[in-house]
Amino acid sequence: MTQFTPILKRINDSLDLPQPIKSRIILEMASDLEDAYIFYLQKGLNKNEAAQKAEEKFILTDEALSELTQIHQPLFRKFMDKLFDQAQTRWEKVILFLVLLSITTIGLKIIFTTQFFFRASNFVWLILCLFFGIIIISLAKAYQFYIKKDHNIKRLRIGLPIILILGGANLFVGIFGYTIELYSTTRTPMYSGLFDALVTVIENNNDAFFNSVESVMKCSSMAMVCTLVTISTAIIWFFLNNKIKKIEQAEAALLLET
Amino acid sequence: MNLPDFGIPNLTKNCNEILILAILFKEKKHGYQLALEIEERSESQFKFNHGTLYPILHKLEKKGLIRGTWKQEGPKRKRKYYSITTKGKKYATRQLEEWQLFFNQFFNIAGEIKK
Numbered sequence: 001m002t003q004f005t006p007i008l009k010r011i012n013d014s015l016d017l018p019q020p021i022k023s024r025i026i027l028e029m030a031s032d033l034e035d036a037y038i039f040y041l042q043k044g045l046n047k048n049e050a051a052q053k054a055e056e057k058f059i060l061t062d063e064a065l066s067e068l069t070q071i072h073q074p075l076f077r078k079f080m081d082k083l084f085d086q087a088q089t090r091w092e093k094v095i096l097f098l099v100l101l102s103i104t105t106i107g108l109k110i111i112f113t114t115q116f117f118f119r120a121s122n123f124v125w126l127i128l129c130l131f132f133g134i135i136i137i138s139l140a141k142a143y144q145f146y147i148k149k150d151h152n153i154k155r156l157r158i159g160l161p162i163i164l165i166l167g168g169a170n171l172f173v174g175i176f177g178y179t180i181e182l183y184s185t186t187r188t189p190m191y192s193g194l195f196d197a198l199v200t201v202i203e204n205n206n207d208a209f210f211n212s213v214e215s216v217m218k219c220s221s222m223a224m225v226c227t228l229v230t231i232s233t234a235i236i237w238f239f240l241n242n243k244i245k246k247i248e249q250a251e252a253a254l255l256l257e258t
Numbered sequence: 259m260n261l262p263d264f265g266i267p268n269l270t271k272n273c274n275e276i277l278i279l280a281i282l283f284k285e286k287k288h289g290y291q292l293a294l295e296i297e298e299r300s301e302s303q304f305k306f307n308h309g310t311l312y313p314i315l316h317k318l319e320k321k322g323l324i325r326g327t328w329k330q331e332g333p334k335r336k337r338k339y340y341s342i343t344t345k346g347k348k349y350a351t352r353q354l355e356e357w358q359l360f361f362n363q364f365f366n367i368a369g370e371i372k373k
Contacts (some may be wrong), residue, residue, distance in 0.1 A: 025312065028338045030289035031331075032308060039294065057293075060309040071320055215296035 004033045007055050020153050037154030052188045100235045107228045121222045123177025130170040131229045138236045151247045167233035174226025181219045274314050279350035286341035323349050
């Protein structure tokens with residue numbers, strides 16, 4: 001803990017920036033503050049006066065703070081930080097965990113207790129491949145944070161955007177696949193829409209109705225998988241992001257103490 | 259001619275940018291050294307509050323006009339040194355020409371006061 005810790009903490013608190021950027025600014029200021037202090041000592045001031053003079057030189061005005069924020073803050077990051085700051089309490093985390101658990105349970109139950117894979121659209125396989133990728137990256141990150149305990153600031157966020165990209169790709173495939181499946185259903189004479197099928201089943205009592213229903217089920221199952229994967233991805237990303245923020249904050253605290 | 263923005267709020271900031279680039283032409287320096295050298299060489303005409311120094315330095319760095327590199331000094335101390343880039347040198351030279359032209363024209367007219 002240095003004599004400048006209070007002022008550095010104040011600056012740290014007033015900078016609305018992601019922690020690694022904030023830490024670097026604080027680190028830069030800390031070394032300059034020390035220099036200014038030594039300079040005033042050499043000029044003949046006593047320790048208190050020198051420290052006070054040095055601190056006076058480092059007062060960041062509101063204008064300077066907003067300028068620094070403007071220079072360093074990526075818009076996307078700002079949005080994400082705001083979003084995830086909303087879920088910080090323990091109860092909110094517990095609820096999120098329960099949501100993830102429920103989704104996983106329901107998802108697995110549906111997949112293993114119905115003839116899901118026999119009825120599923122081909123797009124489901126693509127969605128599952130993307131989810132497999134997300135799981136692999138998430139496990140790698142979990143290994144890095146919790147088992148290997150590699151908390152190197154530069155490596156913390158590597159791979160995290162890929163989770164988001166894969167999650168987005170999954171959503172795109174889901175919507176695209178759903179549209180294509182629905183379109184091909186209505187284009188096939190045999191499944192010419194639910195209304196026609198209902199008329200047909202009433203009049204002729206044949207299989208057309210059941211085929212149409214099966215086709216709609218195919219689309220629904222895909223939409224369901226896509227939604228489950230998207231929600232799971234968002235929650236996984238949230239947990240990892242929260243862990244990264246904690247590591248970054250711990251680094252900043254350590255920085256202020258040395 | 260693309261004149262520097264001489265609106266009163268920007269005047270000091272523009273001045274500071276050029277002064278920082280000029281000091282870095284010679285050798286790389288860290289933030290405090292820069293502020294101190296400008297203050298001493300200008301005989302305190304240009305006084306730097308560090309609150310204004312960091313936004314300028316970081317803006318110049320973002321623009322690619324200067325480059326900041328971290329150097330370990332001692333076991334616990336890290337320092338950020340700034341050096342001017344090629345782009346920064348070109349920018350500073352162009353800015354200086356514009357300032358010179360602007361002030362030449364200004365004193366051409368304002369000089370009448372003394373005559």
